[in-house]
Amino acid sequence: MNRSFDAGGAAIPPDRLAATITLDEPVTRVRLVSPTRAHALEKLGIYTIRHLVTHFPRRYVDLSSKETIASAVVGQQCTIEGQVHAIKLKRPKPRLQLVEITVVDGTGTLIVTAFRQPWLMDQVSAGDRIAIAGELEFGYGFKRMTNPYLEVLAGSDQAQGKIIPVHPACEKVSAAWMRRLVGNALAATAGAYDPLPLDLRVRYRLMGRQAALRSIHFPHTMDEVAQARRRLVYEELLLLEIMLMSQEREREQGRTATSHVVDGAHVARLADALPFQLTDEQRQAKDDILSRMAAPRAASHMLLGDVGTGKTVVAAFALAAVADTGTQAMLMAPTEVLARQHAASLAPLFDAAGVTWELLCGSTSAAERAAVLQRFAAGTVDVLVGTHALLEEDVVPKSLSLVVIDEQQRFGVDQRRTLLEKGELPDALYLTATPIPRSLALALYGNLTLSYIRNRPHTSAVRTTSVHKKADRGRAYDAAREALSRGEQVFVVCPLIGQDASTRDEKASRAPARTIDEEAYEYASISIEDDADFDGDNVSAAVQEASYLSSTVFVDYEVALLHGRMPAAEKQQVMEGFSQGRIQVLVATTVIEVGVDIPNATVMIVEDADRFGLAQLHQLRGRVGRGSLPAQVHLISASKSEAALQRLSAMERTDDGFELAAFDLSLRREGDILGNRQHGASGLKLVNVVRDGKVIEAAHADAAAILEADPTLELPENRVLAREARMAFSGGVTVQGG
Numbered sequence: 001m002n003r004s005f006d007a008g009g010a011a012i013p014p015d016r017l018a019a020t021i022t023l024d025e026p027v028t029r030v031r032l033v034s035p036t037r038a039h040a041l042e043k044l045g046i047y048t049i050r051h052l053v054t055h056f057p058r059r060y061v062d063l064s065s066k067e068t069i070a071s072a073v074v075g076q077q078c079t080i081e082g083q084v085h086a087i088k089l090k091r092p093k094p095r096l097q098l099v100e101i102t103v104v105d106g107t108g109t110l111i112v113t114a115f116r117q118p119w120l121m122d123q124v125s126a127g128d129r130i131a132i133a134g135e136l137e138f139g140y141g142f143k144r145m146t147n148p149y150l151e152v153l154a155g156s157d158q159a160q161g162k163i164i165p166v167h168p169a170c171e172k173v174s175a176a177w178m179r180r181l182v183g184n185a186l187a188a189t190a191g192a193y194d195p196l197p198l199d200l201r202v203r204y205r206l207m208g209r210q211a212a213l214r215s216i217h218f219p220h221t222m223d224e225v226a227q228a229r230r231r232l233v234y235e236e237l238l239l240l241e242i243m244l245m246s247q248e249r250e251r252e253q254g255r256t257a258t259s260h261v262v263d264g265a266h267v268a269r270l271a272d273a274l275p276f277q278l279t280d281e282q283r284q285a286k287d288d289i290l291s292r293m294a295a296p297r298a299a300s301h302m303l304l305g306d307v308g309t310g311k312t313v314v315a316a317f318a319l320a321a322v323a324d325t326g327t328q329a330m331l332m333a334p335t336e337v338l339a340r341q342h343a344a345s346l347a348p349l350f351d352a353a354g355v356t357w358e359l360l361c362g363s364t365s366a367a368e369r370a371a372v373l374q375r376f377a378a379g380t381v382d383v384l385v386g387t388h389a390l391l392e393e394d395v396v397p398k399s400l401s402l403v404v405i406d407e408q409q410r411f412g413v414d415q416r417r418t419l420l421e422k423g424e425l426p427d428a429l430y431l432t433a434t435p436i437p438r439s440l441a442l443a444l445y446g447n448l449t450l451s452y453i454r455n456r457p458h459t460s461a462v463r464t465t466s467v468h469k470k471a472d473r474g475r476a477y478d479a480a481r482e483a484l485s486r487g488e489q490v491f492v493v494c495p496l497i498g499q500d501a502s503t504r505d506e507k508a509s510r511a512p513a514r515t516i517d518e519e520a521y522e523y524a525s526i527s528i529e530d531d532a533d534f535d536g537d538n539v540s541a542a543v544q545e546a547s548y549l550s551s552t553v554f555v556d557y558e559v560a561l562l563h564g565r566m567p568a569a570e571k572q573q574v575m576e577g578f579s580q581g582r583i584q585v586l587v588a589t590t591v592i593e594v595g596v597d598i599p600n601a602t603v604m605i606v607e608d609a610d611r612f613g614l615a616q617l618h619q620l621r622g623r624v625g626r627g628s629l630p631a632q633v634h635l636i637s638a639s640k641s642e643a644a645l646q647r648l649s650a651m652e653r654t655d656d657g658f659e660l661a662a663f664d665l666s667l668r669r670e671g672d673i674l675g676n677r678q679h680g681a682s683g684l685k686l687v688n689v690v691r692d693g694k695v696i697e698a699a700h701a702d703a704a705a706i707l708e709a710d711p712t713l714e715l716p717e718n719r720v721l722a723r724e725a726r727m728a729f730s731g732g733v734t735v736q737g738g
Contacts, residue, residue, distance in 0.1 A: 040172035057165035070107035195724035241703035244447035255425035264324025273352035305453035307622025327401035334410035360386035363568030435657030439693035463625035476634030599627025609635035
C-alpha cells in the first residue's frame with residue numbers, strides 16, 4: 001500500500017481535516033495527559049492541544065561537549081554524566097528548601113545544588129545515572145553546579161551528542177514529562193493542514209508547519225531550530241495581521257464612510273491663526289491624516305509623537321476639516337487635567353477658525369451638561385472635547401464623522417469601540433506620546449496606518465537627566481532650589497503618593513527591585529488617576545509629605561499637592577495655581593504624566609524612580625523642558641539591583657524616546673515584548689520586535705495583499721488561514737471566512 005509522508009518524514013493520516021480540528025480539542029485528548037496533569041498544565045496556560053504544541057522550549061542544552069568531573073574546567077559550561085551517590089533535602093532557612101545531590105563518575109565528585117525544587121526528591125534516587133549541564137563552580141573543596149539542567153538517563157541512554165529542549169515546566173509536570181507530552185501532541189496532529197498559502201512558503205523558502213513544530217521541539221541541530229523558528233515567527237505575525245485587518249474591515253461592513261472636505265475655509269483659517277510654522281514632520285503628518293480623511297473609506301490612523309512634538313496642533317487640522325464637511329467630531333482624553341488643557345490650547349485656534357466647540361467632563365455641572373448635550377445633539381457644536389464622560393449613553397451627536405482619542409492606550413478596546421459606535425462610520429485618529437518603534441507598532445496596531453513626529457519644535461531647550469542614590473538626593477534638591485531662585489518651577493513625582501517618605505524609604509530598603517523580566521512590558525504605563533488606584537493608601541500621608549517638603553526642603557516657596565483622589569475642582573485650582581506661577585513646587589502622582597504644559601517648570605525630581613517603567617519615566621520628564629529654558633530631571637533610586645540601575649542609566653544617555661524604546665525592547669525576553677492586554681498579543685510566543693522587524697514588515701504587507709484580493713478569505717487556498725487566525729487569536733474578533 002502506498003503511503004504519503006510529510007516534510008518531517010511522518011505518515012499523513014487519511015483525514016487531514018480531522019487532524020487540523022484536533023489542534024483545538026482539550027489537552028486531555030493527548031496520550032498520557034491524565035486529569036491531574038491536565039490541571040497542572042492549566043497553570044501554564046495549556047488547555048488545548050494547540051497550546052501544547054506551541055509550548056515552545058525556553059532554551060536548549062547541547063550535550064555534545066561532555067566532560068568528566070576531573071577534566072571539566074571551572075567557570076565554563078559543560079555536560080557531565082555520572083551516578084547519584086546521595087541526595088538530600090535541606091532547609092537552611094525556614095522558607096528556603098534546597099536539594100543537594102552528590103554525583104560521582106570515577107574521576108571525581110560533583111555537588112549539585114537545586115534551590116526551591118523539592119520535587120527532585122521524588123524524581124532522582126541514589127544509584128540513578130544522570131546528565132547535568134550548566135556552569136561549573138568551585139567551593140568548599142568540591143566542583144559544583146547550581147540549578148543546572150538535570151535529566152535521569154534510563155537504560156542505555158547516553159548524553160553524548162544530544163540536543164535537549166528545555167520546556168517551561170511545573171512541579172507536577174517536569175521538563176522530561178513535558179517533552180513526552182509535546183511529542184504525543186505532535187503525533188496526534190500529524191498531517192494537519194498548513195495554514196500558509198503555498199506561494200508564501202515558496203517565496204520565503206519556509207518549512208512546512210508540521211516539520212517546523214517537530215524541529216523546534218526536537219531538533220537535531222541548532223540550525224534546524226533557527227529554520228523552524230523563522231517559519232513559525234512569520235506564521236504568528238501573518239495570522240495576527242490578518243486578524244487585525246479583518247477586525248477593521250468588519251467595522252466598515254454595511255456602513256458608509258464620510259469623505260471629508262480637507263481644503264475648506266475652516267482649515268485655511270486655522271493655518272492662518274497658528275502663531276508658528278509647522279515643522280516638516282508636523283506638516284507631513286497633517287497631510288497624511290487629511291488625505292486619508294478625504295478618501296471614501298474610513299480612516300484608522302495613529303499619530304505617534306514623542307513628548308512635546310506638537311501632536312495636538314496636527315489633530316486640530318483634522319478637527320477643522322470636520323467643520324468644513326458640516327459634520328461633528330469628538331476628542332477624548334484620559335484625564336480631566338488633559339481634557340481641560342486641550343480645550344484651553346485649542347480654544348483660540350478654533351475661535352479664530354470659526355470652529356465651534358464645547359468641553360464635557362465628569363465635573364461639569366448638571367445644568368451645563370444638559371445644555372452642552374442639547375447643542376451637540378442639535379449639530380451646533382462642531383467639536384466636543386472631554387474625558388470618559390463622552391462615553392455616556394446620553395452623549396448623542398447629530399452627525400459624528402471623526403473620533404480623536406488622545407493617549408489611546410489608556411482606554412480599553414470596548415471604550416474605544418463605544419465612542420466609534422456613536423457615528424455611522426467615523427474616521428478614527430489615535431494620538432500617543434508613547435514612543436513605539438515601527439516594528440512594534442505594526443505588531444500591535446497592524447490595522448492602523450501610521451504617522452510619526454520624532455523631533456520637538458523647541459530645539460533650544462536642553463534637558464538633562466541624572467540618576468542619584470537615595471543618600472545623594474540632596475543634590476537634586478539643591479538643583480531644584482537653584483531653579484526656584486531663578487523664578488522657575490519644580491515637579492516632585494512620587495510613585496506611592498499615599499505613603500510618606502520614611503515609609504517609602506523603609507520599604508525600598510527591604511524589597512528587592514523588580515528585574516527587567518519581572519516587569520510587565522507595557523509602553524502604556526498605568527497612571528494613578530481613579531479612586532480604585534488608591535485603595536488602601538493613606539492620603540493624609542501624602543499631605544504630610546507635601547508639608548514636610550514645604551517646611552524643610554522648600555521653606556521659602558509655595559508647595560502644593562496633586563493626586564487622583566482630589567475633587568476635580570480642587571485639582572483644577574491647583575493646576576491653575578501652578579500654571580500661573582502662584583505655586584512653585586508641585587508634589588504629584590503620575591496624574592501629571594501626560595498633557596501638563598508648564599513652560600516655566602524646569603526641574604523634575606522622581607522619587608523611587610526604579611519603580612517606574614522606562615516609558616513612563618520618559619513621559620514624566622516630558623513635563624519639563626517644554627519652553628526655551630534648560631531643564632533637569634533627577635531620578636532618585638534606593639535600588640541595588642544592577643538590572644534596575646542599568647535601565648535608569650539609559651535615561652541619562654538619551655533623551656530620544658524612540659531610541660529609549662529600542663533599548664528597552666533589546667533588554668526584553670521574547671515573551672515580554674507584547675503585553676497581554678493588547679488584542680492578540682497572547683498568541684505571539686516567538687516574536688522579538690527588535691530582531692524580527694523585517695519579518696513584521698513582510699507579514700504586514702502580505703496580509704494586506706491577501707485581504708485586498710480576498711476580503712472574506714473565502715478562496716479555497718485561504719480557508720485554513722482564516723480558521724487559524726480565528727483560533728490562534730480567539731481573544732480578538734472573529735475573522736470572516738474559513
